[in-house]
Amino acid sequence: MKVLNWLVSGVLISLLIVLAGVLTNNMAYVGKANADDSNKAHHATIVKIERILAQTEFDVSQKRDLLRKTRIEFYLAEAKQADLRNWTFKRDDLIDRAKNILVHHQTQFTSTTTEFASI
Numbered sequence: 001m002k003v004l005n006w007l008v009s010g011v012l013i014s015l016l017i018v019l020a021g022v023l024t025n026n027m028a029y030v031g032k033a034n035a036d037d038s039n040k041a042h043h044a045t046i047v048k049i050e051r052i053l054a055q056t057e058f059d060v061s062q063k064r065d066l067l068r069k070t071r072i073e074f075y076l077a078e079a080k081q082a083d084l085r086n087w088t089f090k091r092d093d094l095i096d097r098a099k100n101i102l103v104h105h106q107t108q109f110t111s112t113t114t115e116f117a118s119i
Contacts (some may be wrong), residue, residue, distance in 0.1 A: 043083050045095050050076060053102060068105050072098045 010107060041047075057064040075098035082091035 040084060042080055042090060043095070045099075046076060046079055046083065048096065049098055049102065056102065056106060058105075058108075065105070068101055072101050075101070 014041045015072045037108060040082050049072075053069075053076070060069065075094045079094035079098065082088075
């Protein structure tokens with residue numbers, strides 16, 4: 001009898017957990033970006049790095065330049081998402097990663113202006 005009681009209790013609790021998951025699936029969670037947020041202006045540093053990235057030359061036929069450009073674009077996209085969610089620490093960390101790769105590329109492999117030094 002106790003085994004049957006435990007079995008029924010387990011099934012009932014499992015059904016309640018599944019039901020709670022299904023019902024709360026459409027609710028907004030903390031940190032979820034809304035469609036309205038996509039029009040929000042991004043952090044000034046993100047905009048500045050994007051402007052400098054657009055002016056920087058990459059030889060995409062070389063694997064190292066293609067990889068650098070891809071990684072910078074990835075980090076900037078992630079930083080934008082973190083900015084929309086107001087995750088300032090993560091945004092700043094991703095901006096620093098993108099900036100470090102961009103500065104390394106500019107100092108090692110291209111002749112550029114000194115604009116990157118003021119990032």
